Amino acid sequence: xxxxxxxxxxxxxxxxxxxxxxxxxxxxxxxxxxxxxxxxxxxxxxxxxxxxxxxxxxxxxxxxxxxxxxxxxxxxxxxxxxxxxxxxxxxxxxxxxxxxxxxxxxxxxxxxxxxxxxxxxxxxxxxxxxxxxxxxxxxxxxxxxxxxxxxxxxxxxxxxxxxxxxxxxxxxxxxxxxxxxxxxxxxxxxxxxxxxxxxxxxxxxxxxxxxxxxxxxxxxxxxxxxxxxxxxxxxxxxxxxxxxxxxxxxxxxxxxxxxxxxxxxxxxxxxxxxxxxxxxxxxxxxxxxxxxxxxxxxxxxxxxxxxxxxxxxxxxxxxxxxxxxxxxxxxxxxxxxxxxxxxxxxxxxxxxxxxxxxxxxxxxxxxxxxxxxxxxxxxxxxxxxxxx
Numbered sequence: 001x002x003x004x005x006x007x008x009x010x011x012x013x014x015x016x017x018x019x020x021x022x023x024x025x026x027x028x029x030x031x032x033x034x035x036x037x038x039x040x041x042x043x044x045x046x047x048x049x050x051x052x053x054x055x056x057x058x059x060x061x062x063x064x065x066x067x068x069x070x071x072x073x074x075x076x077x078x079x080x081x082x083x084x085x086x087x088x089x090x091x092x093x094x095x096x097x098x099x100x101x102x103x104x105x106x107x108x109x110x111x112x113x114x115x116x117x118x119x120x121x122x123x124x125x126x127x128x129x130x131x132x133x134x135x136x137x138x139x140x141x142x143x144x145x146x147x148x149x150x151x152x153x154x155x156x157x158x159x160x161x162x163x164x165x166x167x168x169x170x171x172x173x174x175x176x177x178x179x180x181x182x183x184x185x186x187x188x189x190x191x192x193x194x195x196x197x198x199x200x201x202x203x204x205x206x207x208x209x210x211x212x213x214x215x216x217x218x219x220x221x222x223x224x225x226x227x228x229x230x231x232x233x234x235x236x237x238x239x240x241x242x243x244x245x246x247x248x249x250x251x252x253x254x255x256x257x258x259x260x261x262x263x264x265x266x267x268x269x270x271x272x273x274x275x276x277x278x279x280x281x282x283x284x285x286x287x288x289x290x291x292x293x294x295x296x297x298x299x300x301x302x303x304x305x306x307x308x309x310x311x312x313x314x315x316x317x318x319x320x321x322x323x324x325x326x327x328x329x330x331x332x333x334x335x336x337x338x339x340x341x342x343x344x345x346x347x348x349x350x351x352x353x354x355x356x357x358x359x360x361x362x363x364x365x366x367x368x369x370x371x372x373x374x375x376x377x378x379x380x381x382x383x384x385x386x387x388x
Contacts, residue, residue, distance in 0.1 A: 006053050009046065013054075016042060017271060030361040031134060032127055035271050036354070039278030051276050056224075057265075061273035062126055062333055063227040063241040064266040069129050069147065070245020071259065072138060084148030087310030091149055092156055094306035096121045099295065106291060111168055115338055115345040118160045119352065120299045122153040124332025125238060127357055130270055131327070131364045142324035145314050149307075149328075154239055155185060157334045161341075168341050184235055192243040199247045207254040215254070216261040277336070281350045288344075292351035300356060303329050319375035326367035330360025 020041075021034040029037075051058065100117035104110060128150060132138050210218070223244060227237035248255055307328045311321035331353050339349030 009050050010054065013042065013046065013050065013275070017275060030131065030365060031271070032130060032274050033358050033361050035274040036278045036357065039275040039281075043279050043281075046279070051280065054272055054276075057269040057272045058276050060224060060227065061266075061269035063223055063237050064262065064269050065126050065129055066238040066241040067223055067245040068133070068259075068262070068266055070242040071248055071250075071255065073242075073246050074250060083314065084145060084152055087145060087314055088149050088152030088156075090310050090313070091153065091306045092121060094309070095299070095302050098302060099299065102298070103295070109344070111342055112344050114164060115168075115342045116295060116348060118157070118164060119335040119338040119345065119349045120295065120302075120331065121160075122157050122331070122334045123150060123303065123328050124330045124335070124353075124357065124360075125150045125154065126270065126273065127330040127332045127361065128328065128364075131330075131361065135365065137327075140323075142311060142316060142320055142327070145311060145316075146307075146324060146328055149310065151239070151242070154334070157338075158185065158235075158239075161337065164338070164341055185239070188235070188240065188243065192247060196247060200249045203249050203252060203254045207252065207257070212253075212257045212261075215257045216265075219258050219262060220265065273333075277332075278354070281354075288348050289351060292348040293355065295348060296352045296355040299331065299352060300329050300359060317375075319371045319377075322374060323367045323371035326363045326370060328360075329356055329363050331356045 017035055017038045020038045021029075021031050024034045024037070025031075096117045099120045100113050103113035103116045107113060128146065132143060137143065206218075223241060226240050226244065229235075230237040230240045248258060304325045307325040308321050311324045312318070316324065335349055335353050339346045
């Protein structure tokens with residue numbers, strides 16, 4: 001494909017995404033749903049290699065998103081997140097083991113059941129965080145809990161991925177891989193924690209000597225380099241990107257410059273990430289569609305239940321707990337990674353992610369209104385004081 005044709009296809013793709021999002025906005029469609037629908041509609045018309053010259057944006061989306069989430073946190077704030085351990089385990093047990101058992105009863109395939117349970121378990125970090133940013137709900141009280149559970153889910157998912165990779169390939173080094181993954185995560189956290197003060201000094205000197213127009217080269221270069229190394233050595237690039245964001249000192253000129261220069265790149269990357277998710281989807285057989293729909297609906301119910309219980313245990317009232325539950329239903333990137341381990345799981349997982357991401361996106365938008373309707377604030381029954 002010539003360079004001119006590549007540019008033309010790229011321009012057409014971006015314009016189509018823009019008009020779809022703009023038009024569907026009036027029907028209350030979240031931008032994420034619009035981008036996914038664009039991928040489905042353009043699938044028959046665009047050449048298969050259209051993603052090759054846009055792959056850098058697609059592959060950097062999750063790292064950029066986690067980096068921006070990390071910008072909102074400090075290590076001191078992270079150290080106070082141990083409260084999410086109990087909600088995190090509730091989230092795991094409620095969402096993983098029922099799907100494992102039910103899937104095995106229906107399919108008698110242990111590998112398929114393990115992969116599906118792993119794919120159903122984690123909510124989508126990319127979709128959830130993007131929605132919180134788009135709808136300016138990062139100030140809501142449940143955000144700390146949900147972000148904490150997302151990080152917990154990533155940790156567990158990395159361990160599950162190490163185990164399943166070995167299990168599916170019939171190797172005998174599963175526990176070695178699990179131990180290595182866990183040890184790597186501990187080392188990463190400790191290393192970033194020890195470096196935090198030196199990095200503050202580095203940024204303090206950097207913002208005085210470097211022109212702000214050059215910050216985008218430095219920051220994006222470090223982020224992509226670290227993410228690429230992480231992917232090569234099977235480490236979560238999302239977690240590394242998150243800690244890189246945490247390292248950037250808050251309330252500094254460097255923080256504001258990075259936020260302003262990388263935000264447009266982040267938005268472009270995330271839009272293309274969701275577009276190519278549906279564009280690249282390959283559904284070869286319809287035999288598993290009814291079972292896939294059943295698993296998708298069950299996963300919505302389980303995630304709603306687990307998040308509601310976790311929120312109550314965390315200390316929220318019923319209204320905030322319901323709002324958190326309705327905001328946490330979507331599955332995404334980790335589900336797709338798990339499905340890649342085992343071919344029979346791919347069709348089911350595609351249907352699962354498509355249904356939960358669309359339903360979850362709409363559920364997120366209307367969560368505050370639904371929660372306020374179901375659990376309205378009680379008016380005080382006390383009579384107002386009489387005027388003397």
